[in-house]
Amino acid sequence: MSNIAKIESSSCQRYSNALHVGFHQHILNILDSLLTDIRAKLHISEEMLSIYKGLIDREVELNRKSYASTYTLxxxxxxxxxxxxxxxxxxxxxxxxxxxxxxxxxxxxxxxxxxxxxxxxxxxxxxxxxxxxxxxxxxxxxxxxxxxxxxxxxxxxxxxxxxxxxxxxxxxxxxxxxxxLSQNGTTVEVRKKTDAIYQDICTLVYASALMATGEEDREFCISIIDEMNRVIANFKTSYKQSQAQKEARKQQAEEGTAEEENKNPDGTDDGNLEFVPVD
Missing domain, CATH: 1.20.1480 (hypothetical protein mp506/mpn330, domain 1)
Known part of the structure; x- marks a missing residue:
């Protein structure tokens, strides 16, 4: 049992809507690809998986509505x-x-x-x-x-x-x-529900590894934990990269603002604009 690794913290609460739903879709793919009798070894019921899938689909729908909204345009x-x-x-x-x-x-x-x-x-x-x-x-x-x-x-x-x-x-x-006012709840509310059921799934997967009586079942549970941890690590990397890009854009904007403030009064250093003196 000492060799059983725990499922790492995902930090998905911090993710953007797109990254958040992408993370959960990858976790769902791991579980959904398993045959029903094999998945039963993880003690994850079909009802729980169905609820998880429904919440992910709802997030996708809300994100799509947000991007496609006439207000967004x-x-x-x-x-x-x-x-x-x-x-x-x-x-x-x-x-x-x-x-x-x-x-x-x-x-x-x-x-x-x-x-x-x-x-x-x-x-x-x-x-x-x-x-x-x-x-x-x-x-x-x-x-x-x-x-x-x-x-x-x-x-x-x-x-x-x-x-x-x-x-x-x-x-x-x-x-x-x-x-x-969305009938089925806001993105924030749906995200909380998705994260909650994901945590339940993590608990069941880890507990299944601890309780496995046969070596084959234990190795199977550990393989699922390892796969989940790979997904978690990949999305943590993506999140860190996106944050670094945001910080770089912010710094570039601040430098641009400072450069704007330091321009000569005659406008000779104002980008590609050609200043023609007013008569």
Whole structure:
């Protein structure tokens, strides 16, 4: 019995929805591929396996609905639009700072000071970007900035930016509401149920190995434990890689924001955009 390895902790509670359902599908494949009489040696009933499979299928369905939702499509469109408008706003102000007209250049310099804390917000998480855009609009529409905004003709962009931002926020709230009102429960609730029955399965598999009276049955149970542990190890690696990629993207975004803040006032270091001074 001392040679019987325990089933490793999966840490699947931390996984993204896609990775979570993928993990459980792999565990299910191990068990579902066994003949009924062979699987009985693990003391896993057909009813338990059926419930486990049903929960996994429900997760797949919820994930598919989330990705296919019309609200998700709207969010993607409005996200792209508000990022485009933000880039245009920063471009126009930077371009105007090279104007030969004193009042235009002065207005641009004043607005640039207001915009500095917001540069790079396109790289922020959805909710953070939504909030920052609202703050940016409030700051630019303050009375002390009205003349400068008018001089640069920025109000049309601000109006469109506000519309796109509100549309994105509304679509995200609607999608959240749609998911929470799902008849068969939210993804969070289903995930908890899937994880719970998975833990029961792990307990039964390990207990079956401990209680096996014959060497052949014990070796079979151990082989299942080994296979489950291989799946667990593979998905832990995938999770760590995804986290490392997220961290790398975050660091790249932060570096991009710092680079944006350190650009020359004439905009000569502003990516591939060609700045043409305003007459």
């Amino acid at each position: 709207t969010m993607d469109e409005e996200e792209a639009e508000r990022d485009r408008l933000l880039s245009m706003l920063f471009f126009m102000v930077s371009n105007a700072m090279g104007s030969t007209k004193g009042n235009t250049k002065s207005a641009a310099q004043k607005i640039d000071i207001v915009l500095r804390p917001y540069k790079g917000i396109q790289n922020q998480a959805d909710d953070a970007e939504t909030s920052l855009i609202k703050g940016l609009l409030v700051d630019l529409r303050k009375e002390e900035n009205s003349e400068a905004v008018a001089a640069l003709n920025l109000e049309p962009i601000l109006t469109n930016l506000e519309t796109a931002n509100n549309a994105f926020d509304l679509a995200k709230n609607e999608r959240t509401s749609e998911n929470s």
